[in-house]
Amino acid sequence: GQNIDQPTEMTATEGAIVQINCTYQTSGFNGLFWYQQHAGEAPTFLSYNVLDGLEEKGRFSSFLSRSKGYSYLLLKELQMKDSASYLCAVRSPTDSWGKLQFGAGTQVVVTP
Amino acid sequence: DTAVSQTPKYLVTQMGNDKSIKCEQNLGHDTMYWYKQDSKKFLKIMFSYNNKELIINETVPNRFSPKSPDKAHLNLHINSLELGDSAVYFCASSPVPGEKLFFGSGTQLSVL
Numbered sequence: 001g002q003n004i005d006q007p008t009e010m011t012a013t014e015g016a017i018v019q020i021n022c023t024y025q026t027s028g029f030n031g032l033f034w035y036q037q038h039a040g041e042a043p044t045f046l047s048y049n050v051l052d053g054l055e056e057k058g059r060f061s062s063f064l065s066r067s068k069g070y071s072y073l074l075l076k077e078l079q080m081k082d083s084a085s086y087l088c089a090v091r092s093p094t095d096s097w098g099k100l101q102f103g104a105g106t107q108v109v110v111t112p
Numbered sequence: 113d114t115a116v117s118q119t120p121k122y123l124v125t126q127m128g129n130d131k132s133i134k135c136e137q138n139l140g141h142d143t144m145y146w147y148k149q150d151s152k153k154f155l156k157i158m159f160s161y162n163n164k165e166l167i168i169n170e171t172v173p174n175r176f177s178p179k180s181p182d183k184a185h186l187n188l189h190i191n192s193l194e195l196g197d198s199a200v201y202f203c204a205s206s207p208v209p210g211e212k213l214f215f216g217s218g219t220q221l222s223v224l
Binding site for chain 2: 030031033035041042043044045048085087089091092094097098099100101102104105
């Protein structure tokens with residue numbers, strides 16, 4: 001089976017840094033995605049990791065450790081518009097058609 | 113032009129009715145999906161089609177029937193609607209199975 005855990009909610013101040021952790025226990029692994037979802041809107045792609053290490057993309061970075069079943073999304077220089085839910089999703093091996101299993105999401109609240 | 117468009121955006125209906133949600137993508141992707149997001153914000157895959165062929169069919173009541181007339185369209189028909197079907201349904205597409213998802217804006221289904 002699949003188990004993906006992320007904190008339910010995190011609060012941080014504008015300009016600060018927030019790290020959203022995601023741990024997973026899955027029957028197979030072929031990559032991990034992070035998506036951002038604003039309230040009432042569709043999820044949008046943020047990042048993808050398949051090898052261990054850090055991927056940096058502007059203010060957002062994502063890290064993966066396959067041996068630990070662990071990833072984090074780092075949001076730097078927080079802005080009010082970053083208030084949203086952040087979804088971690090694990091991809092199954094290709095023999096399962098690369099099916100994505102999503103975590104429940106972490107609601108990030110940015111305060112002035 | 114909207115990349116993945118689904119209609120209607122809101123659907124309010126009585127228990128026992130039959131309803132359909134339509135989805136179209138103009139990205140030239142091979143793969144399309146239906147996801148359900150419940151009140152706890154879990155995003156769960158229901159179906160996936162690759163080049164009009166069903167490749168993922170999760171444990172979904174057979175009251176739900178997807179149809180893909182061509183690779184740019186994936187519709188969802190729901191028979192005998194139940195209260196528990198109330199959720200947001202997202203259509204999505206990806207270039208090939210398991211790649212980055214592009215989501216439609218969602219259909220908020222409320223069954224009364």
